[in-house]
Structure formats: structure tokens, C-alpha cells
Amino acid sequence: MILAILSGFVLAGCTPFISKFIKGKGSLLLPILPFGLFVYFFSFLKEIGEGQTFRFNYDWVPSYGINFGFHLDGLAILFALLITGVGTLVFTYTTSYLKGHHYLDRFYGYLSMFMASMLGLVLSDNIITLFIFWELTSISSFFLIGFNNDDPKSRKSALLALSITGLGGLFLLAGMVLLGYIGGSYQFQELLSQSTFIKEHTSYGWIVGLIFIGAFTKSAQFPFHFWLPGAMKAPTPVSTYLHSATMVKAGIYLLARFTPLLGGSAEWNTTLILVGSITMVYAAIHSVLRIDMKGILAYSTISALGILVFLIGLGTEASLLAAGVFILVHALYKATLFLITGIVDHETGTRDVTVLSGLSKVLMPVAIAAGLAALSNAGAPPFFGFIGKDLIYEATLAYGDWAMVLTIAAVVTNVCLLFAGLLAGVKPFVGSLPSNFTSLHLPHPTMWIPPLILAGLGLVFGLFPSLVEGLIVQPVFSSMVIDGAPVHIKLWHGFNLVLGLSLLTLTLGVILYMIVKPSSSLFSKTLKFEMIAPQTLFEIFGKFFNAFARFWTGLFQNGYLRNYVITILGFLTILLAYRLYQGVNLYIDTKQLTALTIYEVIVALMMIVAIVFTVFSRSRLVAVASLGVMGYTICLIFLFYSAPDLAMTQFSIDTLTVILFVLVIYNLPKYKNFSSKAVRIRDGILSVFFGSLIAILTLEVLSEPLNRETSIFYAESAYLLAKGKNVVNVILVDFRGFDTMVEITVLVIAAIGVFSLLKLRLKSIEKE
Amino acid sequence: MKTLIFKTASTYLLPLLVLFSVFILLRGHYLPGGGFVGGLIASIAFVIHSFANGLEQTKNLIKFHPGFLMPVGLCIALISGAAPLFIEQSFMTGLWFENPIPVIGMVGSALFFDAGVYLVVIGVTLTIIFTISETL
Structure with missing residues (x-):
């Protein structure tokens, strides 16, 4: 298991050495890795469908309770299959999409690193390793989003994505540590048994809040959603991988995973419903106003993530079932649409839906895939999307007093999403073909087969829901709902309100598509609200933060050694003085003192003379020499108290120090005063204070009972x-x-x- | 400071002090001394030589940049620490030859470790002092 997860990192590590090979024909071999992993995880599917789970444990830092614990259950296998499955297709797709690209080797390195991190994230049982993989996905996605690194916009988007998700990651870490501290374990399965205790703990609110911020930033929930549209600067395979099945779903995965542990409380449900519904409606409306195919898909992705958060927030069995199914539905059609966008962009050079039309005449298989995906997205029977949409409505309708409001929100969202799907999946392919596109030809099969497979699956799962019901949906459901009733999904529910709502959604969406024509004027209207958009606020915050950091650095790191010394000594003095102010027990046991010897008196006198010379001498060389004398007298003290080793070392060090000082000072202008009298007095006062504090401390140490255990051990052994x-x-x-x-x-x-x-x-x- | 007496003395002092530093290094395990002090004494020897004859002379004498002693010393220390791993002992376990070698005495991994420290200290001290006296 650990090999399966780490293999991606190994491949990433190898890419620099096989870069020539990758840039040549070798890239066609790379999809073997994700495909192999897909098959590996697929082999577990049967047992997991029968209700088994698998555990794998590898020690890492056992003393802190941190280990590589992996747990393979329904939720984990759904994500693992999506990651490796979509990964295989994306790897294949890239061979043509980025054919001959200068940095193709890097791209595959980042991509496999990302895949491995994602796998680690969904399979981790230990919440600390989960966090580490979580951060690794943020980092590797940073490289992927900023892949076109000569484009400043691309770099900015990558940085924005990293700062938002990284910020959330910090909150998540705090939440995890708090959770582990209270629950007494970092193992998720062990924490699960503590569920009621944690829910009643006073820190429960903190844990939930911190984990929410982590999940919301990763899954682009309002008001942290704005990094996702920016991340569309990445090459299309990256957008496909990150935004359909993996990266942004990590937050959803986290929420789904923690539902049985933390869910069910008012804080949990209300927050998720609120944030999820705001996000889904807000982003769905936005997606209608876009004209760039990728922009449309980005906002519809945010909206879909909103739906998922919302469903998890409802927390009923029906809604969690709907969430489980919708994850799969969304991954299938959204990945298809992204891949198609990539093909259209690759072939025509534009993603503007107002320009594109009639492409089905030249890109037939692509058009078929796009149509299938758009229909699944629309929730038309008999597609898998239809089942997903039905389950969503069933969940909202059954939700007590708020059923009406929630259902309306869901319908509005779905209508807008349907419109967005038609815009991206159908609009470019119907109508008349503009003359400048007539010479287009079909790209390499490695590009159009992957979307066709994904879109086809959307239809197959819809027609035969039993294919996924027992193997995937049931285990996913059982890992979110403990002791839930067995689930059953089917295409046809008979004539009821849910069907009515589905039909209503379809009709409204198609009508909307007929009426609203995408245009740039519509899009420009949204720009007026840019001033109060969260992104602008975040940027202002960023600027303020930068300015503050610059001010702070300028204050303390100003490059003057004397200022550093003053800061350090002043801080220590205040700290020690405060400690001593609280009470200090000073006394000197005169009986224990031995009689003064003549050597000691002489050495002490030498010291005093040396100090006086150091401080008051007008010549620097004299000051340095007396400092050396000071050092030598300390050597003498070491010698008296039988520490010849120390004395020897001190002697050599002092010699070298004096030499160093002389070397430096020799070059300074002689007899020039660099400091004013006031500064000297200030420094003098500070040194006297510091010196006396150290003296008091030394005396205090002497009055403590001495523990000689260590020194005796060393001496004996x-x-x-x-x-x-x-x-x-x-x-x-x-x-x-x-x-x-x-x-x-x-x-x-x-x-x-x-x-x-x-x-x-x-x-x-x-x-x- | 290029006086005749100092200059003449330094040519005799250098080998004597370096020999003395090696002596200090070797006796370290039983009597006061060790790699750190030994290294310092050796560097003082070279610094004295450079003061008397000029930096260029000393550099010509050493033939290579003293900075190269740093990685060499680090490697020796690391290898002597890692050597026990090859016979399945934990890192830095003390290993000793059974019989003492004439003049040097008991030889063990600790001695090699100390020799590494000795070289690193010479390298560090001379690099810092030479660089500063060159640039200023």
C-alpha cells in the first residue's frame, strides 16, 4: 500500500533523469503508472463492496503517535479510483496536448507528485499524515497552476491559490492537533469511538471552526472561492485533474470523512448549509455571465462544490447518499467538459463561446462526448446526472421546515448549472461553422478518447445504476453514515414531486439557454462589483501585510550589530528582571566559602584593571588588548578550579579573538568617536543592569540544591x-x-x- | 610586524606548534587536550607564520585553500560516526582496535572523530582569518 502511494513521488523524483525519454515517445508509457494503481485499487472493490475495510500500518514517529496508517474504506476507494482513473486519462491526454513542450518532463513530475499526494490524503488514517499530504497537494498544485511560468498572470494565480489553500492548511493543522489532543489519539478510527465525548467537549466549536476553514479554502467555498477561477491559467489537463476530481474535492472529502466524527450538531449543519448554499447560488449565477469556456466551468465547479458542502451540511441519510453519488456524477461530466475545452482551445485557439459554433462538423467524436456530458450535467434521463439530481431534490424536500427554501435554492442552482453546461458543452458544437474553422481536423485519438470514455460512463452508470450501487455507493454511504439503512439507487422513481422538479429544472434551463445569449456586455456588468469582491479585500489585506512586514523588518533587522545586541540584552534584562521581581531567594552560605587565596586576589585585581582599561581607553588597540587580558585571567580561574581543558581552549580562542579584532580595528580611523556621550551612557546602564542580573542569577543557581547525577554518571562511565x-x-x-x-x-x-x-x-x- | 627575530622564530615555531597540536589531539582521550584545542593551536601556528612572513607566503606554504579542510574533516567525522552502522551497531558507537599502536596508543573511532573535528576547526579558523585579512 505504501508503495502504491509513494510510487508517484518516486516517478516525480526520476523525471529529471529521464527527461529526454519523456519528451520523446516515452510519454506514452507514463499513463501506465496511474493505470496500474487504478487496477490495484480496483482489485479491492469487491471486498469493500461486501462491507470490508482494509488497514495498513507503518511506523514513522511512534513516540508522538504519528504513523503511516492507511485505511481503505468506501469513501477512500471512491476517491482513490477517481484520482487514479481520471489520472490515467489526464496522463494520456497530456501526451498529445503538451506534445513537444519544453518542460514536459517537469509537468509529468508535478502531476505524478500531485497524484501521489492526493492518494495519500484520501487514504491516510492518521490525521497528521493526512495534513501532510494535504499540504503536499497545495504545494504540487502551486507548481501545476503556475506551469506557464513566463506568464506573470499565471504566476500570480499560482501564488494566490497557494496562499489561500496554505492559509487554510494552517488552520486545519491547528484543528487536527486540537482534535488529537482532546481525543487522545491521532488515529481517525480510534477517534471515531470518542465521537460523543468530543462533541460534548468545550473545544468542539474550535475544532469544527478550524477544520471548516481548512476545508472551505481548499474547496473554494465563499468567501475563499476566488482562487479557483484564477487557477484556470493552468494548462487544461491540470484544470481537469485539479478541479473535477481531486484537489478541490479534498475539502469535500475532509468534511465527508469527519461527518461521522464531528457531524450532527447544530454548529456543523447550520454553517455548512449556509456556506454551501451561498456558494452554490452565487457561483451558479456567476457561471451564467461568463463567456470563456474555462471561466464557465470554473464557476460551475465552485457551484457544484457548494452543492456538495450543502448536502453534507444537511446531514440526513438521504443527503449524504446524494453527496456520495453527486461526487461521482460531477467528476465524470466536469472532467469531460474540461478535456473538451482543452481540445477546442488546442484546435481553434479560442475559448470564447460567443465565437465558437458548429464544431461538430469537424470534431464529431468530441461533440458526442460534449453532448453526453452536457446532458448528464443537465440531469436529463437516462443519464447518471439524472439520478444525482433526483437524490438532491429528495434530500432537500425531506428537510423539515426549511424544505421550501432549500429546494428553491437547489433548483435555481441547477438551472444555472444546466445553462452553463449547455453553454460549454453544446453551444460550441451546434449552429453554422465559421469559415475560418473549416480546415480543422480531429486531434490525435489520445486526446478525444479520454473525454469519450468519461462521458460514456455517465450514460452507462445512468442506465445501469446497479453497476455502482453495491460496489461504490453503498460503501461510500456506510463510511459516512454508521449503521445506516442499505441504500438503493434507481433511475425511475415513478411520477412524483421529485420528477416534477427535475422536469421543471430541465425546462427552465433550456428556456434560459434560448433567451440569454452570452455576450461580453453581460460579463462587464459584473466587474462593477469588483470593488467589494472578496478577492479585492484579500489583496488589500495582502498589501497591508507586506507593508507591515517591511516596517517590522526595518525596525529590528536594520543591519547594525549594536542594535541587535541592545535588542537581545534589553529583552533578556526585562524578562529576567520580571522573573526576579516575582521573588528571589538570595543568600550566601558563608560557612561553605573557602578562604581567599593570594592567586584569587591577584586574578581578581587583574580583571578589574583590564575592565577599566577596556572601557575607558581612548585607543581601540589598547581596548582589544585589555579584553584579551580579561580572557586570559578567566583562563587562570579555570586552571585554579581544575578545568585544564577549558583553560586551554579559552586561551587559544582568546588569542585568535584578539587577532581577529586587531585585523578589523587596524583598518578603522584612529581616535574617532563613533558614538555620542548619551549613547555611551545608555549602553553603560544597560550593561550594568545585565551584568548584575547575571550575577544575581548565578548566586541563585548556587543556592539551589545541586544535582550531581549526570556528572557522576559521566565520570564513572x-x-x-x-x-x-x-x-x-x-x-x-x-x-x-x-x-x-x-x-x-x-x-x-x-x-x-x-x-x-x-x-x-x-x-x-x-x-x- | 616583519621583524627579523619574529620572522626567524616563526619558521621554527610553525612545525613545532603543528607537532604540538597533533600531540594535543592524540592525547585528548586520556589527558587534557583534544581535537578542538589541537585545531586552534595549529591555526594559531599558521596565523603567526602569516603575520611574520605575510599572508601570501603562508598560502604558498599550505598549497591549497584551508577551506578544503572543512569538508574533509566533516567527512572523516561523519564516516567515523557511521562506521558502526556497517557492523549493525547504532550510529556513533565507539569502536576500538584491540591492541594499542606504538606512540599513538589506543586507536578507536573516537580518535578519527576527533581528527575530523581537528581538521574542521583548522579549516574554519583559517578561512575566517585569511578572508578577513585579505579583504580588509
Whole structure:
């Protein structure tokens, strides 16, 4: 299992080495990976249909309870099949779509990385690894959206998508950690048994809120929806993959997954219904006003995601069933429409629906796929979309007092979506063919077969719902609803209100399509509201954030060493002073003190003289030399108290420090005052304060009872365990050898820093 | 500072101090000393030489940039730490040859580790001091 998930990362890691191969014929071999994974997951389908689930556990950080726990149940397998299935088709499609592209190898690298992250996300049982894969999808989608990296708009969209989803990711992490802390486990299946306890906990609201922000940002819910239309700057295969079946569905997956654990409360349901319904209506209306095929599809995707959030929010068995089916319905028709948009764009060079028409005469198979997808989207019988739409209406109609309002919202949304589907799937293919398109010819089969397969499945599943009922829909339903009644989906429900609503939707949608002609004037009307759009607000926030960061950095990181030292010392002084203010127990046990020896007196006197010289000398060289004397006297103290190793090291270090100082100071102008008197007094006061605080601290440490356990252990075991008699050295190279290893690495980094800073500056001066 | 006495003395001091630093490095496991101090002493030896004869002379003497000692030292330390992994012991387990080698004494992985530290310290110190005295 872990191999299946990581294989995408492995392939991504290999792409730089086989780039020539990929750019040649080799790209045709790449779809084998997702297809292999698809077959692998497909082989589990039968057992899962019978109600089994699979667990796979691999230890990672067992001490923190973080492991690679994978859980394969209905919900996970639905997503895994979508990811690998649509992945196979997208991989195939790309071989022609981006044929000969300069960065084709990179593209496949990003794509397989994304696929692997998505698989990890839906299969993870541990909520921390789930979060890690969640972030990996954000990062890999950033690369995919910004794939056309020489286009500034594309880069901006990628950054916007990353910042929104990344922001949500942070909230999600907080939510997960809180959940794990309260539930006492990071394993989802273990948390599930704590469900009632978590729901009654005082922090429940926080957990739900944090997880919601994560899910809403990822799944482009209002008011975080605006990154998704921008992400359409990506090549079409990416849009297909990210926005039909995977990336944006991650939020939906999260909500569906957490429904049995956190769902069912008023906070959960009301928020989801509210956000979901606002999103679905708002985005559906927007999709009507667009003229770019991708723009239409983007907003209809947001709207569909709104529907899913809304259905999960309703939380009834009927609505969760509808959500499960709609995920599949939407993935099938939306992926088809995106792929078709790609073909149209690829062949004609435009995606403007006001220009495109009559393409069925030259792109027949594409037109068939588009028609099938548009019909499934429209919810026309006998397509799978019809079943999906019926289930949605059934769910809203059964929802108590609010049934009326919710149903109207659903109908409005569906009418607009139907219109959008017709606009993108039918409009470009009917009517008369403009003369400049007559010379078009059908692209390579690797491009038009994938949409045809997806659209065909939409029809097949509609005609024979039993194909998916037992194998997929039932397990998906059982992983969202524990102990639910067995589900049954069918095409024909008899004459009832639901059928009436379906027909009403169809009629209204077709009428709308007849009346409203897409035009750029309609679209320009929406631009007036740009001022108060969430995107504008977000950008203002971003600018403010940047300005603040610049101000803050300028304040603290101003490049003057003295300011850094003042900040550090001042902060420490305040912190320590506050601690000491709270009460300090100072006393010196005079009985324990040994008599003063003559050496100690002499050394102390030397120190005082050295300090006075350092501070008051007018010559810098004298100051540095007296600082050296100061260091040597400390060496003497170490020697008296039997620490020869320390003394030796201190002696060499002090020698080198003096040399370094002399080297630097030698080049400064002599007898020039760089600081005013006021500054010197301020620095003096600060140093006196800091010095006395350290002295008090030292005394306080002395008055604490001493724990000698560690030093006794080292002293006793140095020879026995490490065959050394010099304890200090044994600690350095053996007991704490790892620390030393890291320390010398830090030293090397520091040296490289000094070297590159000085040498680079020299080079830039030489250039001038 | 290019006085005759200092110059003459430094030519004798350099080999003596470097020998002394190696001595300090080798005795480290039993008596005061070790790679860190040894490295510092060796670098002081070279710094003294450069002060007396000029930086160029010292550089010619060393033949290569002292910075190259840093990766070499790091590698030695890392290899001596990783060596126990090959005989299925955990990282940084102390390994020792059974019999002492004349003059040097007991030899074990800790000694190699210390030698790595020694080289890194020489590399770091000389790189920093040489760079600063060159550029300023």
C-alpha cells in the first residue's frame, strides 16, 4: 500500500533523469503508472463492496503517535479510483496536448507528485499524515497552476491559490492537533469511538471552526472561492485533474470523512448549509455571465462544490447518499467538459463561446462526448446526472421546515448549472461553422478518447445504476453514515414531486439557454462589483501585510550589530528582571566559602584593571588588548578550579579573538568617536543592569540544591563505556558526539558565510 | 610586524606548534587536550607564520585553500560516526582496535572523530582569518 502511494513521488523524483525519454515517445508509457494503481485499487472493490475495510500500518514517529496508517474504506476507494482513473486519462491526454513542450518532463513530475499526494490524503488514517499530504497537494498544485511560468498572470494565480489553500492548511493543522489532543489519539478510527465525548467537549466549536476553514479554502467555498477561477491559467489537463476530481474535492472529502466524527450538531449543519448554499447560488449565477469556456466551468465547479458542502451540511441519510453519488456524477461530466475545452482551445485557439459554433462538423467524436456530458450535467434521463439530481431534490424536500427554501435554492442552482453546461458543452458544437474553422481536423485519438470514455460512463452508470450501487455507493454511504439503512439507487422513481422538479429544472434551463445569449456586455456588468469582491479585500489585506512586514523588518533587522545586541540584552534584562521581581531567594552560605587565596586576589585585581582599561581607553588597540587580558585571567580561574581543558581552549580562542579584532580595528580611523556621550551612557546602564542580573542569577543557581547525577554518571562511565580517561573529551567525542557533529557543521556554515559575504562584496566593488 | 627575530622564530615555531597540536589531539582521550584545542593551536601556528612572513607566503606554504579542510574533516567525522552502522551497531558507537599502536596508543573511532573535528576547526579558523585579512 505504501508503495502504491509513494510510487508517484518516486516517478516525480526520476523525471529529471529521464527527461529526454519523456519528451520523446516515452510519454506514452507514463499513463501506465496511474493505470496500474487504478487496477490495484480496483482489485479491492469487491471486498469493500461486501462491507470490508482494509488497514495498513507503518511506523514513522511512534513516540508522538504519528504513523503511516492507511485505511481503505468506501469513501477512500471512491476517491482513490477517481484520482487514479481520471489520472490515467489526464496522463494520456497530456501526451498529445503538451506534445513537444519544453518542460514536459517537469509537468509529468508535478502531476505524478500531485497524484501521489492526493492518494495519500484520501487514504491516510492518521490525521497528521493526512495534513501532510494535504499540504503536499497545495504545494504540487502551486507548481501545476503556475506551469506557464513566463506568464506573470499565471504566476500570480499560482501564488494566490497557494496562499489561500496554505492559509487554510494552517488552520486545519491547528484543528487536527486540537482534535488529537482532546481525543487522545491521532488515529481517525480510534477517534471515531470518542465521537460523543468530543462533541460534548468545550473545544468542539474550535475544532469544527478550524477544520471548516481548512476545508472551505481548499474547496473554494465563499468567501475563499476566488482562487479557483484564477487557477484556470493552468494548462487544461491540470484544470481537469485539479478541479473535477481531486484537489478541490479534498475539502469535500475532509468534511465527508469527519461527518461521522464531528457531524450532527447544530454548529456543523447550520454553517455548512449556509456556506454551501451561498456558494452554490452565487457561483451558479456567476457561471451564467461568463463567456470563456474555462471561466464557465470554473464557476460551475465552485457551484457544484457548494452543492456538495450543502448536502453534507444537511446531514440526513438521504443527503449524504446524494453527496456520495453527486461526487461521482460531477467528476465524470466536469472532467469531460474540461478535456473538451482543452481540445477546442488546442484546435481553434479560442475559448470564447460567443465565437465558437458548429464544431461538430469537424470534431464529431468530441461533440458526442460534449453532448453526453452536457446532458448528464443537465440531469436529463437516462443519464447518471439524472439520478444525482433526483437524490438532491429528495434530500432537500425531506428537510423539515426549511424544505421550501432549500429546494428553491437547489433548483435555481441547477438551472444555472444546466445553462452553463449547455453553454460549454453544446453551444460550441451546434449552429453554422465559421469559415475560418473549416480546415480543422480531429486531434490525435489520445486526446478525444479520454473525454469519450468519461462521458460514456455517465450514460452507462445512468442506465445501469446497479453497476455502482453495491460496489461504490453503498460503501461510500456506510463510511459516512454508521449503521445506516442499505441504500438503493434507481433511475425511475415513478411520477412524483421529485420528477416534477427535475422536469421543471430541465425546462427552465433550456428556456434560459434560448433567451440569454452570452455576450461580453453581460460579463462587464459584473466587474462593477469588483470593488467589494472578496478577492479585492484579500489583496488589500495582502498589501497591508507586506507593508507591515517591511516596517517590522526595518525596525529590528536594520543591519547594525549594536542594535541587535541592545535588542537581545534589553529583552533578556526585562524578562529576567520580571522573573526576579516575582521573588528571589538570595543568600550566601558563608560557612561553605573557602578562604581567599593570594592567586584569587591577584586574578581578581587583574580583571578589574583590564575592565577599566577596556572601557575607558581612548585607543581601540589598547581596548582589544585589555579584553584579551580579561580572557586570559578567566583562563587562570579555570586552571585554579581544575578545568585544564577549558583553560586551554579559552586561551587559544582568546588569542585568535584578539587577532581577529586587531585585523578589523587596524583598518578603522584612529581616535574617532563613533558614538555620542548619551549613547555611551545608555549602553553603560544597560550593561550594568545585565551584568548584575547575571550575577544575581548565578548566586541563585548556587543556592539551589545541586544535582550531581549526570556528572557522576559521566565520570564513572567514561572509562568503562568509552575507554577514555579525560571525561571532557569523552563527552565531546563519544557521549555527546552527535552534538559535536552538529556543532562542527555549524562552524563550517559560519565560515562559509564569512567567506562568501566578504568575497562577494569584494567582487561587486571590483565590478564598479 | 616583519621583524627579523619574529620572522626567524616563526619558521621554527610553525612545525613545532603543528607537532604540538597533533600531540594535543592524540592525547585528548586520556589527558587534557583534544581535537578542538589541537585545531586552534595549529591555526594559531599558521596565523603567526602569516603575520611574520605575510599572508601570501603562508598560502604558498599550505598549497591549497584551508577551506578544503572543512569538508574533509566533516567527512572523516561523519564516516567515523557511521562506521558502526556497517557492523549493525547504532550510529556513533565507539569502536576500538584491540591492541594499542606504538606512540599513538589506543586507536578507536573516537580518535578519527576527533581528527575530523581537528581538521574542521583548522579549516574554519583559517578561512575566517585569511578572508578577513585579505579583504580588509
